[in-house]
Amino acid sequence: MNLNHRLMIAIVKRGASREVIAAAKEAGADGATVLYAEGIGRNEKPTFLGLPATHEKDVIFIAVDGEIEFAVAEAISHAGKLGKSGYGLGFTIHLSQLLGVPHLNDREDDRKKMRGVEKMPEPKDFQLIVTIVNSGDSGQVVKAAANAGAEGGTILEGRGTGVNEQKKFMNFTIDPEKDVVLTLVPAVFAEKVVASIEQAVDLDAPGKGIAFLIDVENVFGVNHSSLNP
Numbered sequence: 001m002n003l004n005h006r007l008m009i010a011i012v013k014r015g016a017s018r019e020v021i022a023a024a025k026e027a028g029a030d031g032a033t034v035l036y037a038e039g040i041g042r043n044e045k046p047t048f049l050g051l052p053a054t055h056e057k058d059v060i061f062i063a064v065d066g067e068i069e070f071a072v073a074e075a076i077s078h079a080g081k082l083g084k085s086g087y088g089l090g091f092t093i094h095l096s097q098l099l100g101v102p103h104l105n106d107r108e109d110d111r112k113k114m115r116g117v118e119k120m121p122e123p124k125d126f127q128l129i130v131t132i133v134n135s136g137d138s139g140q141v142v143k144a145a146a147n148a149g150a151e152g153g154t155i156l157e158g159r160g161t162g163v164n165e166q167k168k169f170m171n172f173t174i175d176p177e178k179d180v181v182l183t184l185v186p187a188v189f190a191e192k193v194v195a196s197i198e199q200a201v202d203l204d205a206p207g208k209g210i211a212f213l214i215d216v217e218n219v220f221g222v223n224h225s226s227l228n229p
Helices: 017-026 066-080 110-115 138-147 187-201
Strands: 005-013 033-041 056-065 088-095 126-134 152-159 167-169 172-174 177-186 209-216 218-220
Touching: 005 017, 005 066, 017 056, 017 066, 056 066, 056 152, 066 088, 066 218, 088 126, 088 209, 126 138, 126 187, 138 152, 138 177, 138 187, 177 187, 187 209
Parallel strands: none
Antiparallel strands: 005 056, 005 088, 033 056, 033 152, 088 218, 126 177, 126 209, 152 177, 167 172
């Protein structure tokens, strides 16, 4: 089993995903999945003429072999102009296992093969906070994260059913709508941001939501004046 897989996530302006994916393929990636989302960053005005402004984003998921991680990241950064303020950012996450792409599993890293066991990852500089809450609560999550030092967030829409949400209508089960908020923060204050989110949306209450942290291996296309797109 190849332990050298990465999940690369790029958050770009709506409509930029076509060029970004094409560049990723030229750099060796096999393909990508695009989700549509909303995002608020420090350099994006949250209102226009007193009305809430929606900043539409494309969230691109790409599974790659670790050997081409940096080449793909560079290609994505160039195609999506990720170094420019407000254009987006990207990061990679180590995958312990990858299914559905056997040709990637066949690529063994000789160095790891000789070593036999992959080393434990080193402490990371950034962490990804994933918060799943009821639809409409994402604004509170983004605001609470900002109050604790985060500079933005990306919101995905989804559905989910928990043990406390068994709702039915005419004998049909209804899946409550959910908001999934992605917040990338420096690891040094990730816990502070999580605590602020937890308090703002009362995550300890049944059916309110969950949050968890994921170590991020590499962040690319970050404009230092604005961490999140």
